[in-house]
Amino acid sequence: MWENVVQAFDLIFQVKLIALITVGTLAGIVAGAIPGFTITMAIVLTLPFTFGMSPVEGLSTMLGVFVGGFSGGLISGTLLGIPGTPSSVATTFDGFPMARRGQPGLALGVGVWSSFFGGLVGAMLLMTFAPPLALIGLWFGPWEYFSLIVFALTIIASLSGDSLLKGGIAGVMGLLLAMIGEDAITATSRFSFGIDDLNQGFSILPVLIGLFAFSQLLSDVENREDAQSALIETDAGSIRIEHWKAIKTVLGQPLNLIRSSLIGVFIGALPAAGGTISNVLSYDQSKKASKHPEKYGTGIPDGVIASEAANNGTAGGALITMMALGIPGDIVTAIMLGALLIHNVVPGPTFISEEPMLAYGVFMAFFLAHFVMIVLQALGLRVFLKITRIPKYILASTILFFCAIGVFALNNIVFDIWVLFGFGVLGYLMRKFGFPLAPMIIGVVLGTIAELNLNRAYMTDSDPMVFLTRPISLFFLILAVISLAFPFCQRHRGVSWVRFFLPVSLLAISLPFWISSGMERLGGLLLVAAGLFFLWRRRAGGKGSDVGTGESVTIDIKSDE
């Protein structure tokens, strides 16, 4: 491993790559600072620029955007109380009160340095855990992969705000859209309706840009007054980040910092979850663990540390799953996965061993991007704030035009722009009628992989029960069922049977461990013991609900990061 790290160090520490990471991070910070722009849109817009680059250059640029975007979200969240990205929602709870109380520099500093340290934890865990997780991934057969994809889709659907039904429909529609065109195994044309261009299916890029960027931009300019207003009206040119004070504050709370970073990495590693969830969850946990929870929300650094460390840790976690298993940890890594496929690189368990330079190059680029982020935030805050004063109508027109040309650059065919237009209309209508976009995106990106694995499973053994008799596959399918049941339990917290959700879930999860052989059964034993313990507590009238405790925070991922 260290040999690969050293070689990757040599690869990444070149002027061109550092410049690309810097440009990417800069773009990410600006994008993250603009409320509604989203990191996802920034990554999507970066894609066309990466076509002419090598995979490591393209990914390094996108990683810069990724890292910059998470930290950029805190700028408008702190100064205006409007989170720049959904992953900075919890930052506003304390960051904005701090700024209003005359401590904007400290609030921004605490946020930036928490992002930095949280990201470093994520980067170190990425380098540590991605390779061994990839080894575990080698045990995965097509059944396990298919079940993992089902789990990813159910998580993203179950977190779809108010409507699990609409989230499920969006996810299945995404998978179905990926079926248009030629089948990957037999090259049979499907659902082309006699249109020659549809025989090749839809390219991922115009679909992604149409669904996210196009629809988001049009939502932003829907209202005439809003369209002509600046993104951020305030003049905050005199603000300076108080770095030394911020560093002392952040490092003075090591437990909060480490816990929040780990929550971020863990949530990020879960398929299809992301910074939107991790920052709120981390804030919630930090508040519960604090000796002065009543101060949260009044403007204390603790809340900002919890949120920002978690959301940057999420990036590392998401990359762990993407690099090791080829399954996106969140929407942004889903797009990066699409980008890798465009470059003919297929992530999966063998990716790290077959392409060590690219894999470790990605790790190092991710690590380096955090240092670049700190420098840019220190030097460029005033510039970022000036950019956010551009009226939305100029930005929207320019970006729409850029989207069209960027998409054209992929294959040099106008059909791709028509696809962009069509999915732009679809994405806008989906937003209007309450359908989340995230499940559809995950479905489109993973659809072909899901079908490939399902077909491979069928060709190996046509018995569908194999999905239930293979322990890892069964594990993911049980998790999928639990993630679907979770929103129901959250909504019916007062009902008596909901109290048994956790023990029943633990008992169900133990099942795959029992059908394994060897030491895995010990894990099953522990899970059964835990399940029975909680069951006894519930029956005996134990405290609290097992689905969220106290003041739970509703997480809505209709909007993406």
Place this chain on the structure above:
Amino acid sequence: MRIRSDTAIGLLLLLFCGIMLHQARDIPEPLFGSAGAAFFPTVLLAILTPLSAALFFKGLISDWRGGAVADSTRWSLGVWLADYRNVIGAFVLFFLFVFLLETLGYMLSGFLFLFAMQLLLGPRTWHKIAQHAVVSAGVVLFLWVMFRWLLVVLLPEGEIFY
């Protein structure tokens, strides 16, 4: 009783499922070994159909429950067009841009698109109109340099200048 969006969307989705299932029947059966090109789409449609039906009935039940409340606001095309002027205008302009791209070429169609979009969405004083023109020309040129020279991507040159 006014049909709300969930009912209408559920119905459209059911129609969509029907069309796709009909298309799936035309996909050739596998010769040997694999599940066939129609297998996974059929599975997905088998999941989507009941979900769509559930949305339809959910919408229908909401409509029945809300039916007792009088809907005093009559829908008006004029009001709707006014409310969504920016969005509809943007879609129309983008459609025209793509339609004319290969005929007029990147430079001309791009400039016209950007200029028209800013006129549609932004203010229309003479000073601002001049600004729109400058911004449009600047963006078109900048992206042309970026894509043509930096990324070496050929952009449509148009037919009218040949």
